[in-house]
Amino acid sequence: ETGVTQSPTHLIKTRGQQVTLRCSSQSGHNTVSWYQQALGQGPQFIFQYYREEENGRGNFPPRFSGLQFPNYSSELNVNALELDDSALYLCASSLRTSGRRSDTQYFGPGTRLTVL
Amino acid sequence: GENVEQHPSTLSVQEGDSAVIKCTYSDSASNYFPWYKQELGKGPQLIIDIRSNVGEKKDQRIAVTLNKTAKHFSLHITETQPEDSAVYFCAASRKTDSWGKFQFGAGTQVVVTP
Numbered sequence: 001e002t003g004v005t006q007s008p009t010h011l012i013k014t015r016g017q018q019v020t021l022r023c024s025s026q027s028g029h030n031t032v033s034w035y036q037q038a039l040g041q042g043p044q045f046i047f048q049y050y051r052e053e054e055n056g057r058g059n060f061p062p063r064f065s066g067l068q069f070p071n072y073s074s075e076l077n078v079n080a081l082e083l084d085d086s087a088l089y090l091c092a093s094s095l096r097t098s099g100r101r102s103d104t105q106y107f108g109p110g111t112r113l114t115v116l
Numbered sequence: 117g118e119n120v121e122q123h124p125s126t127l128s129v130q131e132g133d134s135a136v137i138k139c140t141y142s143d144s145a146s147n148y149f150p151w152y153k154q155e156l157g158k159g160p161q162l163i164i165d166i167r168s169n170v171g172e173k174k175d176q177r178i179a180v181t182l183n184k185t186a187k188h189f190s191l192h193i194t195e196t197q198p199e200d201s202a203v204y205f206c207a208a209s210r211k212t213d214s215w216g217k218f219q220f221g222a223g224t225q226v227v228v229t230p
Binding site: 004006043045058106107108 | 120122150152157158159160161162165205207217218219220221222223
């Protein structure tokens with residue numbers, strides 16, 4: 001187990017609704033990345049948060065937004081849900097220190113989102 | 117941007133045999149290459165990684181090789197066991213890119229039959 005936790009484990013929403021997913025990073029980690037994994041595919045990078053600010057973003061529209069809190073936990077918010085948003089949403093935590101980058105990322109178990 | 121291709125998409129091996137999964141990447145600036153194992157209903161688990169200043173790395177039955185010139189890297193699993201059955205993903209990232217912006221391959225479903 002990595003120590004990265006996510007909630008909820010499963011979620012069913014209807015098209016047009018909004019959803020919030022939560023992630024607690026591994027103890028000692030200060031950076032959280034979010035990924036979307038469609039069925040049968042590899043994870044796709046959504047964005048990353050460091051020091052409570054977005055630090056890089058993939059090819060996802062603005063209706064995907066996030067937050068990072070002082071305790072390094074994070075939220076992913078998706079507005080105006082579409083059918084194609086159905087996927088496993090993964091968060092990964094890592095440690096970034098001044099002047100030194102840690103590439104190693106540890107993933108949580110994910111939240112399975114179904115949009116009907 | 118970076119593009120990572122992974123082959124094969126499925127791999128069936130007899131218990132005790134070796135399994136090899138290959139990935140190619142397009143961005144010569146990529147310098148970190150992790151491999152993840154994902155079991156059904158779980159998140160990806162890091163199993164081994166390699167950086168561009170190293171050509172090979174081994175951890176018990178698992179090894180990864182990197183050919184920077186050809187821009188490909190491979191995962192080798194020896195003496196496979198049924199518990200090695202899972203989906204394996206390769207990934208690549210650039211030192212100059214946003215931290216943690218991994219580009220993943222499409223995955224390889226490995227089935228180890230007793």
